[in-house]
Amino acid sequence: MNKQELIRQIKEKQTFLCVGLDTDIRKVPQHLLKEADPIFAFNKAIIAATAPYCVAYKPNLAFYESMGVKGWQSFESTVKYLNENYPNHFIIADAKRGDIGNTSQLYARTFFEEMNIDALTVAPYMGEDSVSPFLQYAGKWVILLALTSNKGSQDFQLTADRDGERLFEKVLRKSQAWGNDENMMYVVGATQGKMFADIRKVVPDHFLLVPGIGAQGGSLEEVCRYGMTKDCGLLVNSSRAIIYADSTEAFATTAAAEAKKVAEQMAFILKQNHNG
Amino acid sequence: MNKQELIRQIKEKQTFLCVGLDTDIRKVPQHLLKEADPIFAFNKAIIAATAPYCVAYKPNLAFYESMGVKGWQSFESTVKYLNENYPNHFIIADAKRGDIGNTSQLYARTFFEEMNIDALTVAPYMGEDSVSPFLQYAGKWVILLALTSNKGSQDFQLTADRDGERLFEKVLRKSQAWGNDENMMYVVGATQGKMFADIRKVVPDHFLLVPGIGAQGGSLEEVCRYGMTKDCGLLVNSSRAIIYADSTEAFATTAAAEAKKVAEQMAFILKQNHNG
Numbered sequence A, B: 001m002n003k004q005e006l007i008r009q010i011k012e013k014q015t016f017l018c019v020g021l022d023t024d025i026r027k028v029p030q031h032l033l034k035e036a037d038p039i040f041a042f043n044k045a046i047i048a049a050t051a052p053y054c055v056a057y058k059p060n061l062a063f064y065e066s067m068g069v070k071g072w073q074s075f076e077s078t079v080k081y082l083n084e085n086y087p088n089h090f091i092i093a094d095a096k097r098g099d100i101g102n103t104s105q106l107y108a109r110t111f112f113e114e115m116n117i118d119a120l121t122v123a124p125y126m127g128e129d130s131v132s133p134f135l136q137y138a139g140k141w142v143i144l145l146a147l148t149s150n151k152g153s154q155d156f157q158l159t160a161d162r163d164g165e166r167l168f169e170k171v172l173r174k175s176q177a178w179g180n181d182e183n184m185m186y187v188v189g190a191t192q193g194k195m196f197a198d199i200r201k202v203v204p205d206h207f208l209l210v211p212g213i214g215a216q217g218g219s220l221e222e223v224c225r226y227g228m229t230k231d232c233g234l235l236v237n238s239s240r241a242i243i244y245a246d247s248t249e250a251f252a253t254t255a256a257a258e259a260k261k262v263a264e265q266m267a268f269i270l271k272q273n274h275n276g
Helices: A003-013 A030-034 A038-053 A061-065 A068-085 A101-114 A128-135 A167-175 A195-202 A220-227 A251-272 B003-013 B030-034 B038-053 B061-065 B068-085 B101-114 B128-135 B167-175 B195-202 B220-227 B251-272
Strands: A017-021 A056-059 A090-097 A119-122 A141-147 A184-188 A207-210 A234-238 B017-021 B056-059 B090-097 B119-122 B141-147 B184-188 B207-210 B234-238
Touching: A003 A251, A017 A038, A017 A090, A017 A251, A030 A038, A038 A068, A038 A251, A056 A061, A056 A068, A056 A234, A061 A068, A061 A090, A061 B101, A068 A090, A068 B068, A090 A101, A101 A119, A101 A128, A101 B061, A119 A128, A128 A141, A128 A167, A141 A167, A141 A195, A167 A184, A167 A195, A184 A195, A195 A220, A207 A220, A220 A234, A220 A251, A234 A251, B003 B251, B017 B038, B017 B090, B017 B251, B030 B038, B038 B068, B038 B251, B056 B061, B056 B068, B056 B234, B061 B068, B061 B090, B068 B090, B090 B101, B101 B119, B101 B128, B119 B128, B128 B141, B128 B167, B141 B167, B141 B195, B167 B184, B167 B195, B184 B195, B195 B220, B207 B220, B220 B234, B220 B251, B234 B251
Parallel strands: A017 A056, A017 A234, A056 A090, A090 A119, A119 A141, A141 A184, A184 A207, A207 A234, B017 B056, B017 B234, B056 B090, B090 B119, B119 B141, B141 B184, B184 B207, B207 B234
Antiparallel strands: none
16 A cells, blocks of 8 residues: 555545454453364454544564464464455554565565565664665564563663764664655654654654553654654554453453544544544 | 573584575575475574584574565575474564563563573673573573674673773673573674683673684684683684585585584594583
């Protein structure tokens, strides 16, 4: 999905919510455990219930990989299901990959060509040749880690160099020579608050993928105040607060209600920002 | 495998070679393609042929993931085969993972508990809480990316802060508060040459995992001159130069000969350094 189409989806549906499919077998409602693939059964129900309220889905690969071969089957089934039934939803594989060139090419082929995923999160530590192989596919995206939502983001990402440029700013600046706002986004944690203003000084037009509202405690209002652009420019992710809102047989209905609540806040904010 | 045992293996076998199982279906000899699992068949033959000349194996997960569910099966079969038949070989999953705490815990459980892998490569960008969940398992290791072998290593890893400390040095220094030389190693590319002397100033006793000899052009002699400790302190990886040395039916025999060649150089260097 290209940038124009993503913006169109956001404006049409009045939401920029991304639902994180961090599906953990230990948290799937009891009654689904008798299904052949409980993870996929859970995801299908969550997707069907929340699709009207979001523009994107983001399975985090760690949750699937932790189940080995079975987990990969659940992941592939979920992506296939999304491609076949929800072609207007943006699919992000939250993989945080990043390896030397020949290896990154293999990942790119798998995720973009074979699985038709729209975007892949990538770690910047290894630099340009670990990122650029992912930028060779029209309509596909790299979402580069910039300033993450966790406590450890302070360990290295905030280190300033001799000119006062912090590592996350260097990542934002240098990576603009590798791609552009049509094939790159950045991960910025919702917990970073006012830092969004600093981010927008370096990348005024790029989309940002924002995890960390909900369970991690970031504020949607603050993210939008400092991070929203005229084209919205944000995909705000919520995982646990939506998909695990209810562990009974009514889990999907409750997830829909939670997603709707966030989407209504988003519609309100979009209108305030003349994106309504 | 703990540090003492690893050192014992190195001294006994007089080699510190790690064979990289970067198995690419496009490079597997033709005659293996009729096997039910050509990747696993290839790995088994390579392992049986090279085991006397190395102390470690390192499958790079990207190669397996690029094959989807089938690839994960090959990966799991390979690890199981190693555990059952070569319990004295150290197994490294080259995964370059790193995510927020609850996700890293899932990875740790899968790789260390379920698969009985000895070590996992981890990217440092997200800081302490993305790394520490991997450090809770006795006899298991995190191998943190420090100074990688690729060109892109210059993009961020060499950036100096206001006090002149470079990012890779900060990673080495800070991470010593998270673990120790009994549960952490560092990735340092063989192409970094004299930089090994700078690395040893910060981590005099840690093992280093060194990719980049062979196809990437790093020099084994230079790595050892600047990076070897009294306990060796190095696992030097070669992948393509060994496993793809020959694409005929004699591939395993040729791989053994290539591994033997490297191991002989290593034995010579160990003797020079009084590790013989």
